[in-house]
Amino acid sequence: MRRLIRIFSRFAPFIILALVIIELVVTNSFVSLSDHVSGVEKEIQRVERENDDLTQKIASASSLLAIEEKAKTMGFSKTSRYMTIHQDEFLVSLHQVRP
Amino acid sequence: MWRLWFIFCSICLVYLGIIIRLFSWQVVNGSSLRLQANLQHRANFLVPSERGSIVDRAGNPLVINQPAFLVYGKPEEIENRSEFAKKAAPFLSLDASLIEEQLSLPDRLWVPLVHKLEKTRVEELKALALPGIGFESEPKRYYAEASIAAHLLGFVGSDQNGVDTGYFGIEGYYDRELRGKDGRIEIEQDASGAPILFGSAERIEPENGRTLGLWVDRSIQFFVERRLFEGIESYGAKEGSVVVMDPATGGILAMASYPSYNPNTFSVFDKELYRNPVVAATYEPGSTFKALVMAAALNKQSVRTTTTIEESGPVSIGNYSIRTWNDEYGGRLTMGQVLERSSNVGMVYVGRALGKENLLSSIRDFGFGQVTGIDLEDEASPVLRPDSEWGEIDLATATFGQGIAVTPLQMVRAVGALANRGWLMKPMVVREIVENNGKKILLKSKRLKQVVSEKTAKLITEMLVSAVDNGEAKWAKPKGYRIAGKTGTAQIPVLGHYDDKKTIASFVGYAPADDPKFVMLVTLREPTSSPWGSETAAPLFFHIASDIFLYYGILPD
Numbered sequence: 001m002r003r004l005i006r007i008f009s010r011f012a013p014f015i016i017l018a019l020v021i022i023e024l025v026v027t028n029s030f031v032s033l034s035d036h037v038s039g040v041e042k043e044i045q046r047v048e049r050e051n052d053d054l055t056q057k058i059a060s061a062s063s064l065l066a067i068e069e070k071a072k073t074m075g076f077s078k079t080s081r082y083m084t085i086h087q088d089e090f091l092v093s094l095h096q097v098r099p
Numbered sequence: 100m101w102r103l104w105f106i107f108c109s110i111c112l113v114y115l116g117i118i119i120r121l122f123s124w125q126v127v128n129g130s131s132l133r134l135q136a137n138l139q140h141r142a143n144f145l146v147p148s149e150r151g152s153i154v155d156r157a158g159n160p161l162v163i164n165q166p167a168f169l170v171y172g173k174p175e176e177i178e179n180r181s182e183f184a185k186k187a188a189p190f191l192s193l194d195a196s197l198i199e200e201q202l203s204l205p206d207r208l209w210v211p212l213v214h215k216l217e218k219t220r221v222e223e224l225k226a227l228a229l230p231g232i233g234f235e236s237e238p239k240r241y242y243a244e245a246s247i248a249a250h251l252l253g254f255v256g257s258d259q260n261g262v263d264t265g266y267f268g269i270e271g272y273y274d275r276e277l278r279g280k281d282g283r284i285e286i287e288q289d290a291s292g293a294p295i296l297f298g299s300a301e302r303i304e305p306e307n308g309r310t311l312g313l314w315v316d317r318s319i320q321f322f323v324e325r326r327l328f329e330g331i332e333s334y335g336a337k338e339g340s341v342v343v344m345d346p347a348t349g350g351i352l353a354m355a356s357y358p359s360y361n362p363n364t365f366s367v368f369d370k371e372l373y374r375n376p377v378v379a380a381t382y383e384p385g386s387t388f389k390a391l392v393m394a395a396a397l398n399k400q401s402v403r404t405t406t407t408i409e410e411s412g413p414v415s416i417g418n419y420s421i422r423t424w425n426d427e428y429g430g431r432l433t434m435g436q437v438l439e440r441s442s443n444v445g446m447v448y449v450g451r452a453l454g455k456e457n458l459l460s461s462i463r464d465f466g467f468g469q470v471t472g473i474d475l476e477d478e479a480s481p482v483l484r485p486d487s488e489w490g491e492i493d494l495a496t497a498t499f500g501q502g503i504a505v506t507p508l509q510m511v512r513a514v515g516a517l518a519n520r521g522w523l524m525k526p527m528v529v530r531e532i533v534e535n536n537g538k539k540i541l542l543k544s545k546r547l548k549q550v551v552s553e554k555t556a557k558l559i560t561e562m563l564v565s566a567v568d569n570g571e572a573k574w575a576k577p578k579g580y581r582i583a584g585k586t587g588t589a590q591i592p593v594l595g596h597y598d599d600k601k602t603i604a605s606f607v608g609y610a611p612a613d614d615p616k617f618v619m620l621v622t623l624r625e626p627t628s629s630p631w632g633s634e635t636a637a638p639l640f641f642h643i644a645s646d647i648f649l650y651y652g653i654l655p656d
Contacts, residue, residue, distance in 0.1 A: 031289065034289070045236070049166050049236065052164060052165065052166045052238065053165070053166045053218060055160075055163060056163060056164075056165040056166070056241050059160040059163055059241065059243040060241075060243060062159070062243075063243045063244050063245075064244060064247070064317060064318065064321045065244060065245055065247070082649065084654050084655060
């Protein structure tokens, strides 16, 4: 027991010094990590804002008003005349009827 | 010896001084110093919640948030305030003198200049690299379809505390669900403001607002608005509205009124325009009301479809004389012909057969005199007079929809019951609420009561189909479709009497008659091309109906 205490008391200062150095190193790396975290959070906010911006642009481009304008410039026009074809009506004649 | 005592006393005095100082810091000024320390090494951030979106039936965005910024000035960092104001003014759309005045206010570290400035303007401002200017994210509401569905959606403004608040429509009614809950971050920070990772941190995540999925189909809303605008122009009407509802669920497929406003720039419009006429304005329904009175009479078996009346001339009630709309009298008429010819005389007979008690209870059963409970902020309802205040002439005029005030929503819901096997539904705008975790809460349709039997609903439907096919509006009806409906032309009461030149023209109907996919009411106030519903509101109804048939792929017979 006395031998153990003697050995411990010989090495204790070195152990304490090592722990102090480890704490200093870890604290220092945490501080630089916290800078990195701050940077990442800012980047997240930037990307979120960009996301919102793109969402708004998509919503605007896909709005019916925008589609209507685009259709007009592409030459589409409104028609009120249309035909409906029922399922039991043939689109084309399979056998040509000769007079 | 005295030297030792002197040193001892000095050390004691120093220790005493330290203890007194510690006592002063920790006990006397402890709380204020702790607060100061907290402020220095603890950072508090409010994490604002994002307001929820509003989407249509197919998930297309109707209302979202767009990036915008609060622009503020830091007076202490601005050397030349006049020059700063002159450069910033064009981008902020403010007077330079006003900016300068704000920056000159005493004891201000920062001064808000403009709220919710759009990103493009902010980028331009940033390019100027003005010293002493700052930007804080402050999202702004964006209504993707501009003024389309403005009355239905409402808008977001600021309350007296500057907090974003929804007003009118869905934004107002569902403000709490859309707003969400702000979060908070409290962390320990170092001298440069960076967070200390192994320090204490408290983070409460914001709860973003929920997304609302509507019954509204934006395509139907779009062409309803287009047709309404065209109709207002063609018929020279002052105002107009259209409401389209799914009779089976009560879901509102479209709701439009003119004149309207753009919620993106609501502040530049007259405040009177914010109110939704479909749910908040009243009108006398005129002959469209005949459909409901006839249905009630058939349901109570006061009349049958085979009952006939003799329409030989006006009906006298006290000092009043009730005539047909064209002062022509058709002799022996069936109940179906009463509706086809829109005979006021015939309806007086039906009302008398029904009786006062049954007539008034039927009017209440159809939901008149009380709000429908629709999920829009500004709904109102005219109050029905107590039964004791209804005289004979009042009952007679009520049978053809005059002397009784209703809202367009009440009217379309009541007729919707005829399209839904007699069942009155609660009208609804929102179909589902989507939580932040993606979970969908479906808002179930609500059946209120069966106001007429299914048999009666079928009978009245056939009569209304016949009214469309053989009535005054038959020329405008799309061919091949069975549409049940009724025209209405109501005189507008002005200073205690009816103005015979000013009318509210309307048409209410549902189609396809055998399996209705929609019930719709069209109203036009004071059309100048013609006062009659058959020549204005009815053709407009049929145009919109044709668009809906095409959209839904409903083929003609």
